[in-house]
Amino acid sequence: MDLFMTSYPVFFALSALSLALNTAVNVAQANDGAMQDIEVIEVYAQKRLQRIQDVSVAVTSINGAALSEQRIKDTTELASFSPNVKISQNAAEGTPPAINIRGVGLIDYNTSNTSPVSFYIDDVVAGSANNQIVNLFDMEQVEVLRGPQGTLFGRNSTGGAIILRSTRPDSEFGGYITAGLANNDHQTLEGAINLPLTDDSAARFAFSHQDYDYSTNNLLKSSPEAGMRQDNYRFLLSSDFGKLDVLLKAHLEDWSGIVQPVGSIGLFKNPATKAPCSVSEAGSTSCFDLFGYNSGSNDFYDVKVNNNSPHKTDSKGLSLNLTGQLTDNTSLISVTSWDKLKRQHAFNCDGSPSRLCEGNLGLENQVITQELRLHHQLGEHYLIAGAFWLDESIVQDNYNDIFRDLRGVLSQAVTFIYDNQIDVDSSALFAQYDYRYSPATTFTVGLRYTAESTDYQSITHLNVGTDPNDYVGLTIPFYQVSGSQDDNKWSGKLAVNHQLDSNNSVYYSFSNGFKSGGYNGGFLSSLEQAQLADYGAETLNAHEVGAKLTLLDQDLAINMAAFYYDYQDQQVFMNQASTVPNTPPLQLLENVGSSTIYGSEIELFYTPTAQLYFQLGLGYLPEANFDKFIDPTGRELTDNRLPFTSKWNISGLANYEMPLLSHNLVLQLNFDYQSDYYFDQNENPYAEQTGYTLWNGFIRYESDDWDVSLWGKNLFGQHYSNLKFDLSSFLGMLEDFKGEGRRYGMVFQYHF
Template sequence: MFKLSAISISLITVFFSPVSVFANDEGMEVIEVYAQKRKQTLEEVSISIATLNGDNITRQGIKDVSEVSGYVANFKISQNAAEGTPPALNIRGVGLIDYNTANTSPIAMYIDGRPVGSANNQIANLFDVEQIEVLKGPQGTLFGRNSTGGALLVRTKRPEDGNYGFIKAGVGTDEWRRVQGAYNARVNEQSALRFSFNHTDYEYTSYNVFEPSPEAGLKQQDARLSYLAEWDAFSLYAKLEYGHWDGIVQPVGSIGIFKDPVNGVRCTPAEAGGPGCYDAFGFNDGSSDYWAVSVNNDSPHLSIYKGWTVQGDWQISDSQQLTYINGFNRLDRRHAFNCDGSPARLCEGELGLKNEILSNELRYSSALDSDHLTLGLFHIEERIYQDNFNDILRDMRGLLDTSLTNTFFYDNEIIVKSVAAFAQYEWQLNDAHRITVGLRYSDETVEYDSISRLNTVLDINQLEGVTIPYYQVMGEVKDDGLSGRVAWNYQHSKSLMLYYSLANGTKSGGYNGGLLATGEQARMADYDPEELYAHEIGAKYNNADNLSLNGAVFFYDYSKQQVFMNQASTTPGAPPLQLLENVGSSTIYGAELAMQYKLSESVKFRGAAGYIPEADFDEFIDPVGNVLTDNRLPFTPKWNINSDITYSLPLGRAELVSTIGFEYQSEYYFDQNQNAYAMQSGYTLWRGSVHYEQGDWRIGVWGKNLFDKEYSHLKFDLSAFLGMLEDFKGEGRRLGVDVSYRF
């Protein structure tokens, strides 16, 4: 539909500014954040924060939160094991790569003040959004549980005075179709309604050459209705949301590792997946096209979510406010998968899920002259019901030992209950010095009931097998503890603020409800809390004219770290052991710098760089005897750099805004084994857009991964089982055109 040469000529002089926009010709925009659960300027807060506003999300065609990490230093989000499974969020080396639907990320995520809970809910489509904030480092005081590495805050656009709206339609390569819109309606002098929607329909940039399989793609439909009323001393915000996603999952590729499967002769890591490399059963997809795969991928996906958020604010006096937030969300999902990456039936299954989460927060805040006090109570209850199965070596029934050709059914019920009380006091010593002290007490219980059945061959003449009870394990994990923060702000001048912060965060213990191959493994599947202490020294500079700089150096002491492990079974030819273990401790340190610079009235620059030279396990040997000491943490590149330039050209009553930018990641590993086969080499993704605006109309052209760089979201190691690695390929080149109209 589009030619790269044509678009790249238009983009060669461009860039775009994703962290903030420049509100006028007189200076830098003042960015307001909610990192401390109240509106403050970015330069006031002693936390490393990156922001991305709604207009830049729209201009660049950013689809969902997984694409945000391309604009923030030391922040990485991957779709992990295909879109629709829990994503992998990682801030400064702290993250969880497990695709299991029972687990929770150490990066907390909040949408309009409501916690989303487990990692199942951490992929959100971005439409009609006001701002995204990425808070780096432990947020144990105000955001509490499961914010060991930081927090991601999404704030959607709220109703406001006036009757207006917009509609946007777009098309692109690989059958990309999108329609979005919103309408804001004034109800009366005190209140307004806002309705917004998103419909996105697309095929994946990787494609399947196995003709019996249907074309893979997804249709995503989202809707949101919100209400805001403001009276003299009270305001009420209420939001309803609904989503329906269905389609065929992205087909997985196969990275074969054997030159000679019969004699066990291996390809080198550089050769693996190439034309002369096969899996243990002799399969190679036979294509030199990186984006082509050959797999029986009749694998449907269906997600339905619905929920509400209600927030009431009572202005008790000029200096005191009481806030109550109630939220509920339910997610029903069925996600089929093929894990052998071939036309054979060697590893197939489905992740079934019902996830319900109810949360309440009551918060009191008071401004005491120049000081500020925050007190709060928090409650959350989450119920996870899993209905999963994995069919192992179906095509080998009757050929291999019957103990190796089974279907595992694993149904888990996991109930999480947590309560907390927190307090933070910000003390203004004088004009230059400010001290922040915070403390939180949390108490949590995780109850689990794990039931498994096994379909196995008892009679070689009946290969369909019989289904028998396998195991049932019940129990609970309890933990409580304190987390908190001490920070010092030094206002050196009007433009420059320096700070030091000592913060700690915890991620609670729980139960790993993934593929548990034996009853013994199921009984050992609970895990303990983890804890992280973070030292950070930072500086924030904004001359309110043309330059903004934000930098930090940090040192993390990470203890009892929860790490997902994909380890070869001690039984040859059996599925791998998938464990979630506390590995003891890790050490992480690094630095980051973000800059925005207004070169002229027409040209603006933004750049950010992160450097993490150390992110390693301390001394540790895993449960099956593998030494992981000094191994680097997964999904943690040493270097990551992103940058953009935007160029605005006035054309009478119209304006042409053109942009170009890139994201660079140095090499990193996909698992804890530091396996050369499961490694992503360094890569750079280029992006750009050109928008023409006149009056109420905007026409835009955008492109992602302009040079069609080949990279993977995840390489999942099944080499000891199937002689291959699953290759979840990244997003190839995608180009699109949008037309929007404001009314």
């Protein structure tokens, strides 16, 4: 489809641009001669520090103070800060998170795949989705970049990029210590110390300890309490040698616990007759799975699950960032990294006291990267050019134990043991040039060439039992598949940014990106599935218009954008019912042909007085649908809504500060609303999440050296799910991975 010849998107873009230009011109005239002491927001959206008005990117900047104040534990809680963004824990904490930006995302819980939203952690790409759940402590800034980032970030960033930046060492001695207690036996201990070593060197050590139980209440008393203990450590050393700046980082993570138990949404009033429950009845005590189970309680957080399901994560890594000043206008930056992750994540997928579906996701993941960038200031113009290389190895150690309690009774009672190895090699050359056409207008052109190859080998065995008491069984070979997937693609950007005055700008950009193909190393229950498990690259072409404005004597800032996406060969994770009764569903990652996405978003930041601050974000996606697609079982999904994609997303906060007894009292209330969406491509009403709002807030009393806070999350106990996984044709139920309930606590922080 030729985007430039399609009347609707062109009309849509031109109308939005006209509105932005008219508004911006009026704002510029109103602000002519206004004071210039507005807080300047600077971002790294183009791999150099720039004012947010100077970048032709829809970007939300979140400072470290906001993360700390709102008790943001990890990256799965970032969505409330940015419109048209959704992030969840997916299939329980410890599995790859589900991330969606403007309808572009991946819900796959398997450990073999990469999200179309890339993560950069202190300038280092995170690699596969396994590495995208990151605890956020002692952070300087987080940026959410919406839309394809096909030039400077490039690899697998069709949806956008999230940039995490740790607090850097500086020349002043200092630090902080934080201790907190909360419900669900939640204990927090966090701190950092900054140590000047010489006039030109400093070090910073930071740590975070979290120990907590989940909101889910397991009624099966023989199962251990579900919860997680997470210890995270980070060390940074910076040195300035005149013409050379060095930043060395080391990190270590140690997580252990019992996985959050899954709930069961039973679908039948009578399992024998398979009389169905309505959508509103499903999951209640009047509905059962095919084996007659339910939790025996209508409390949302009650489950009854054999959940001896341990989790263990060990990860570590090193990175070295070198910045050499070649001339006054030219610098060379080298970023080298090595990261290793080991993880064992057990699960129970039948949501019952019996052993009908259990397993483990085992993983060893190693990522090595190297990036070289040349930055050159040519008068008013700016050039970034570079090369990138990544080598990633994913070794899986997985099994899925089906109908363990029915061994020797059902022929389907087997254990699938699937050990996959996936090796990815990616390299790229890229350049981006900002050409200052006039003092007010800058044109940007960027281009990237990426060559990526994925080699895979899948070796699967079956373990079968001969009678009900045979729990050791006999292990036999099942299938072995190997192959490779190669992709060589161009991506890039064309943009124009026009400054109406020093604080107001409008922009248009055309950008594209691609996510490489690969191999779906998930649960593949047949040779035919395994042979069809490789998938091709996806591409996305995006038009975007936007404005970044200030009004009311700089007290009101507005960022707005409208966009139109032409999405080709989109990769969608599918949970498809098997054609064989009482067997696990097909778990596929398919290129669905094409999709059309368009929408808009607006962010407002308003400070009416020195004490009062408001923030509002609104995202609107009226169209995010498959154009035409027939799935591997022959079912037509044309015009179905893309999974995990809300039509409306609204978030905001109100923050009020007041003096109290010679100190300062801060009150904040914030919310995040997501309209309804589906968890799979079938628009199955049982696998739908209805719209919900999460309300959070805190009260903080602070002095110069210390502060104490009372905080709460999900204050009204909203019921919602991170994922509903359809096992209706297999077990007559859906797995329900429940979102966390009401949480509240107290935290004390001391600064030195």
